[in-house]
Amino acid sequence: MSSSTHPTVNKASVLRPGGSFYYEDREVPALESDRDVIVRVMATGLCGSDVHYWQHGRIGRYVVEQPIILGHESAGIVVSRGANAVGVEVGDRVAIEPGIACNTCTACRSGRYNLCKDMRFAATPPYDGTLATYYRVPAECCYKLPGHISLRDGAMVEPLSVAVHGCRLAGDLQDKSVIVFGAGPVGLLCCAVARAFGASTVVAVDIVAARLESARKHGATHTYQMSAEKSPELNADALAATAGVSDGANVVLDATGAEPCINCGIHSLAQGGTFVQVGLGRPNLSLPVAQLCDKEAVFKGSFRYGPGDYKLAIALLDSRRVQVDGLVTNEFSFSQVEEAFQHVAGRGGIKSVIYGPDVDVEVANQSA
Incomplete structure (x- = not known):
């Protein structure tokens, strides 16, 4: 299935409390505001936090108490946008910033939104992550990928922003x-x-x-x-x-x-x-x-990333001052989610990526 085909079902990989995965067909997320964007997830990198939730069911005060979708290092293609989703068009190839801050608290208003206590961060209980067909974010959480960066390597923008x-x-x-x-x-x-x-x-x-x-x-x-x-x-x-x-x-x-x-x-x-x-x-x-x-x-x-970090990460890639070639050493289809987690837990390779449901791998590996 090509990247231009939009399924009517949102396929998701879900983690149960206790550490087992299952697949589930969920409703496709809808636009909830005129600034929202729906992204078809093409590739998701696996992070140590994902593996920790799978193995241990918690990180500090964040506990897997109900089924949750993991994944937060993702890139995809915009398939729908609200009327005021400024700077983003349908068909754009984007890296997803997976945290949505409240934008009203003291931390947010002082330019440190990564410290927002009401942050809704993907794959941090109770909020679902990106290991699904579609994911909804505000337009400001979508960053256009440079033309020479594939969607697979676009999943590296999240850890690059941490750096x-x-x-x-x-x-x-x-x-x-x-x-x-x-x-x-x-x-x-x-x-x-x-x-x-x-x-x-x-x-x-x-x-x-x-x-x-x-x-x-x-x-x-x-x-x-x-x-x-x-x-x-x-x-x-x-x-x-x-x-x-x-x-x-x-x-x-x-x-x-x-x-x-x-x-x-x-x-x-x-x-x-x-x-x-x-x-x-x-x-x-x-x-x-x-x-x-x-x-x-x-x-x-240092906690995640804040204002300007994603933008600067994209600029470093665009100028080729930073290269992510070779970081992705292992690739898995959506049907191999548990296998991918086991591989990362065994410290195999450098970075493992899981492709979204029904993604054409050639499309995900191509530059624009």
Whole structure:
């Protein structure tokens, strides 16, 4: 079935509480306001949070208590729009920003809508995600893809926006040294964005050598394979020697959430450096706070993405200053949702994508 054919049924992959998937035919979403857009979902990347909900049924206070559709890293084609859906036309190829803020609270009005307490974020209980035929969002949540970016690779705009947000929090990166912990999708994209933002040295760190092989293709100037046998201090010393940052790095971005990586990163910081926590792991960790104080370092949390991050991510792709070629290593049809989740849980490849129901894979892989 071609991308121009619009089924009358909204096929969905649904997760039951307890961790089993089933398929269900739901009603096609309708326009609820004149600013709404209906997107036919062509490709959805799988995120660690999706897998966590599948395996554990909760992330913090968000609990899967009723059937939910997962998925939030998506790109698709606009099939319907409201009269005032400015800047979006039927047929446009778009990346979907999967969070709808209230636009009225203090956080929203101060330009930090990612902190909105009433955020309706796809695939975060109780809100359904994008593993379905159609998804409805306001026009401002649709971003036209550059012509040379396929719909499959368009699903990478969401994690790229996470990387953009983390790097922007780090401040001016021009001629700075940056260490990125974690060579998964977000970590690799942090490397690419840091380099695009002018960093002179970008060190990718991971415990798995195979993951580091891709890092140099995505902006890393150096790589370091962290040793599980060494202390954070010894790893930091070896890392500094490998990358030539004897005085420490100006910026550290952690995309792992792993305590050994965070500790090593703090020890790897230069005096007055900035540490940005991009990835999440266990909620409570033991950190070398004395090191942060001695260095008068800045430690920042990073949460999703905010105003301008998606737009900047698209601009980086459009200018080819950031490349996402090769990030998608595994592709699954809509009938293989559970297989895709099992593959990601087994840490296979870099990024896995699930195509939408009845999607023509050739269409999804083509540029405009």
